[in-house]
Amino acid sequence: MQTRSPHIRPLSLTTPEQTHTVLASTPNSSIKSHDLWFEDGTLVIASENVLFRVYRGILSENSPVFADMVKFPQPHHVDEFEGCPVVQLYDAPNDVMHFLKALHCVSYFDVYMSQTIKWACFSAVLRLSTKYQVELLRRRAYTLLSSLYPTSLAKWDARDSITNLESFEARPFAVYLLAKEADLPTILPAALYLCADSRDINCILEGLDSYDNSHIELDWADKKACIRAREILCIALRTRMFAFLTGQIPFPGCRTTAMCNNTRLKWLQGVEASLGSGVFSVSFPWEQFSVGICEYCSTTSQNHYNAERRKIWDELPEIFGLPAWNQLHSE
Numbered sequence: 481m482q483t484r485s486p487h488i489r490p491l492s493l494t495t496p497e498q499t500h501t502v503l504a505s506t507p508n509s510s511i512k513s514h515d516l517w518f519e520d521g522t523l524v525i526a527s528e529n530v531l532f533r534v535y536r537g538i539l540s541e542n543s544p545v546f547a548d549m550v551k552f553p554q555p556h557h558v559d560e561f562e563g564c565p566v567v568q569l570y571d572a573p574n575d576v577m578h579f580l581k582a583l584h585c586v587s588y589f590d591v592y593m594s595q596t597i598k599w600a601c602f603s604a605v606l607r608l609s610t611k612y613q614v615e616l617l618r619r620r621a622y623t624l625l626s627s628l629y630p631t632s633l634a635k636w637d638a639r640d641s642i643t644n645l646e647s648f649e650a651r652p653f654a655v656y657l658l659a660k661e662a663d664l665p666t667i668l669p670a671a672l673y674l675c676a677d678s679r680d681i682n683c684i685l686e687g688l689d690s691y692d693n694s695h696i697e698l699d700w701a702d703k704k705a706c707i708r709a710r711e712i713l714c715i716a717l718r719t720r721m722f723a724f725l726t727g728q729i730p731f732p733g734c735r736t737t738a739m740c741n742n743t744r745l746k747w748l749q750g751v752e753a754s755l756g757s758g759v760f761s762v763s764f765p766w767e768q769f770s771v772g773i774c775e776y777c778s779t780t781s782q783n784h785y786n787a788e789r790r791k792i793w794d795e796l797p798e799i800f801g802l803p804a805w806n807q808l809h810s811e
Contacts, residue, residue: 509529510526510529510530510531510561511529511530511531512531512533513530513531513532513533513573513577515577515581516532516533516534516577516580516581516584517531517532517533518533518534518535518584519533521533521534521535521564522534522535522536522537522564523535523536523539523550523564523565523567524561524562524564524565524566524567525566525567525569525576525580526566526567526568526569527568527569527570527571527572527573527575527576527577528572528573529573530573530576530577531561531566532576532577532580533561533562533564534580534583534584535584536550538583538584539583542583542614542616542617543583543612543613543614544613545611545612545613546612549567571608571611572604574600574604575604575607575608576604576608577604578600578601578604578605578608579604579605579608579609579612579614579617582601582605582609582617583614583617589601589605589617589620589621590620591620591621591623591624591644593644594643594644595644596643596644596645596646597624597644597645597646598646599645599646599648599651599654599690599691600691600692602621602624602645602646603654603658605617605620605621606618606621606622606625606658606662607658607661607662609621610661610662610663618662621662622664622667624642624644624645625645625655625659625664625667626666626667627639627642628642628645628655628670629655629659629667629670629671629674630670631666631669631670631805631808631809633760633789633790633793636670636760636793646691648690648691649683649688650687650688650689650690650691650696652671652672652674652675652678653675653687653688653696653697653698654690654696655667655671656668656671656672656675656698656702657696657698659671665802665803665808665811666805666808666809668797668800668802668808669796669797669800669802669805669808670796672702672705672706672709672800672802673709673713673760673796673800675698675702675706676705676706676707676709676710676713676800677710677713677758677761681707681710684698684703684706684707684710685703685707705800705801706800708801709799709800712799713758713759713792713799716759716788716792717758717759717762718752720788720791720792721759721785721788721789721792722748722751722785723784723788724744724777724780724781724784724785725744725747725748725751725781726748727741727744729780729784731776731777731780733776733780734774734776734777735774735776736774739772739773739774740773740774740777742772743769743772743773744773744777746772747769751764759789759792760789760792760793764785766778766782769781
């Protein structure tokens with residue numbers, strides 16, 4: 481199967497010289513940030529008309545991009561604000577605030593705590609820690625994201641217990657686009673699976689409104705991948721995982737064939753009406769199923785179901801036209 485590249489190298493991930501300029505003059509309309517202004521700070525970061533007073537040493541220690549930036553000799557015409565040199569960044573003020581606060585305040589971006597991290601904060605920290613090469617913050621963000629959009633089926637099955645990242649309907653779409661921008665290929669298959677498994681196909685075709693009413697939409701290549709995968713997964717769910725209900729696998733050890741076949745037929749009729757494409761979201765009530773079927777058929781059915789589910793998970797990246805799991809890990 482021909483694969484699509486999972487990587488988008490955003491234009492914002494540029495060289496240190498292209499990510500900032502030292503202001504020649506500080507606009508009169510500039511305002512101090514109420515969220516991040518240390519009176520004894522040694523550097524002022526400007527984003528649009530918002531100023532953040534922070535510590536040059538902290539930025540240099542954690543970011544090679546900022547380290548290179550402050551090494552450059554400062555020209556005589558460089559503007560100062562309250563005795564500090566001013567550096568302009570071309571990122572949104574809210575993003576800069578979240579990023580700088582995560583660098584300066586230890587508990588601000590703690591992915592291991594139970595408190596919920598807002599998506600605006602999370603996406604800003606991941607995006608800018610990638611851009612400015614702050615590996616510690618990038619690793620923290622990846623730790624949380626990979627627990628929600630994992631590469632293993634066992635971790636997928638445990639993901640419902642993870643609640644410390646803000647949830648909203650469009651989150652899988654937002655995660656997928658962010659993972660592409662931040663070059664996190666192992667996140668892509670699980671995120672794209674959740675996009676494909678949307679309740680309404682129009683969510684794929686037309687996009688969704690995000691938590692802040694902004695519109696999130698995949699590009700056409702990803703839309704097509706989702707629609708194709710949706711059909712593949714829908715068929716796989718019926719013909720592979722639930723083949724034990726449709727008579728497509730043998731039960732040579734069954735000694736109560738009539739009873740077991742009758743039970744399977746009843747469950748097939750009930751299950752068919754409720755199935756979509758959610759291969760990894762569906763939960764089958766094995767305890768109830770086992771009441772009307774022999775122990776051999778019950779065990780054989782569960783083993784088949786679990787084996788096929790694992791196989792489909794292994795195939796998941798390629799179903800979406802992405803490289804296989806091991807290649808995504810190596811990249």
